[in-house]
Amino acid sequence: MSAHLLTVDGISKSFRGLRAVSAASLTVPQGSIVSLIGPNGAGKTTCFNMIAGVFKPDEGSISFEGRRIDGLRPDLICHAGIGRTFQIVKPFKELTALQNVIVGALRTEPDVRVARRKAEAVLDRLGMLDKRDQPAAQLTLPERKRLEVARALATEPKLLLLDEVMAGLRPTETDQMVAVFKELNRQGVTILLIEHVMRAVMALSQQVVVLHHGQVIARGAPEEVVRDPAVLECYLGEEAEV
């Protein structure tokens, strides 16, 4: 088994001739928090979708705990120990918040009553226990984002893929989420996140990978990356003063 929990090696994906991701590589060490950043359309979500099994990479390989997982179906990826959230949230609208999370908890716990207790604990951890009986359709967007996280977390992943879960949150809410993820990470969950909110990226990540036009143009510690001239030019632009 490698020291890296996740190893993405030279993956590419084209959609009708448009090369969305081009020979991108990244590694996520066990127990770390890694951020994947880049301008809109850089191929971040496509990368996620390949890791999560939505698309099979045209080239390259993805290994998780030393095992090849590229091309596996999303449900098998989940069973392998990778949980994900969707950038465009996909709650089970007619179900309550608690029921949403129970669905996730049932992966490891076939007994519904035990799964319910587990789901309650997860909701509590994300500060959403008071919303448990509300249908997901009635939740606000920030709540739905948190529900996405809760649902993924309930499947007990070793690696959590977070796709822009901070977007649309107020700064204080962002800080709360950052605290939640730090705590999760401390408990042993490795996290790979796509994020635009630099406040969260800077606070959370040990490592940042920058994607531009489907290619990795920089990687390193957050403080280094934000000073990288190539990154400044393509992406951060006016935020360069940070």
Next chain:
Amino acid sequence: MISRLVDGVPRRALILLGLFLALLLVAPLLVDGYILSILILVLYFAYTGQAWNVMMGFAGQLSLGHSLYVGVAAYTAAALYVHFGIGPWAGVWLAILISVACGLFIGFLAFRFGISGVYFALLTIAFAEFTRVGFDHFDWVNGSGGFFLPVTQYSVNDPLNLRGAPVMFYYILLAITVLAFLFCRWLLTGRIGYYWLAIREEPEAAQTLGINVFRYKMIAVAISAGMTALSGVFFAFYYNNLFPEQIFSMSRSIELILGPIIGGIGSLFGPILGAVVLTVLAESVTEIMHALGYDIPGIKQVFYGLCLLVVIIYLPNGIWPPLRKRLGLGDHS
């Protein structure tokens, strides 16, 4: 396992359900033959609606071809009885098996190749339709001329062969309907129920949470087709005649699903309530028109149409969800 059935169900709901069941149990003692025949129809639609609801209401797969399962099972059990003297309670297993196989075949074709929504519904219609045409030319069961079970006056009820008076059919069907209700409740409160609802709501998210979407859709189709097969067998032995034009027709499929749509798709009591409302009201309308001296062909269909219109406009989730709220019965019945 038993406790799971009543877990979280308010006492009032249990009491009301008990009263309702008691009423159904004593009903045959209180009513004449005509009303009894309507009650049998109510139970038939309640049961079959429940079976359809497993696929549509739970797993979100719209089938407009459930007459296929009714028909195939009815013909199987009837042919076994007529040609080989095999009784319905033995024949029903083969009938279920064949129905389930049909369902799995259609499901496999659709789900393997990503056919869903309207296209899936069209596929189910297509299969029911060409099975109908096939049976029109199936000489072993007398093709389009119709297949008949021997009918005599029965002095004694013979439940083992499903030969007897309507009241016997009533109680057998009541038992089946109650069992189906409990079975569906059991399914819905278990892991499989949660998985179905997740697939119904958001298949992509469901898969991300580790659910094998294909497998659970196939299970839904199998259970729904298998349950529906039982109503087919019942149909054959109750009516004693089978015509491909009737039993496989699309209007039959539609008739079966009106109950759950009007009662409330996805709820457990919806199909039952829908069957009661539709059948009783439709028969009343026919009767009233008859008493007034009008015998208008197709009045029942017009009435079904009106009911559907009103429900879709004013109660898009069916009658039951708002009603249970008013009765204070919680969300899980």
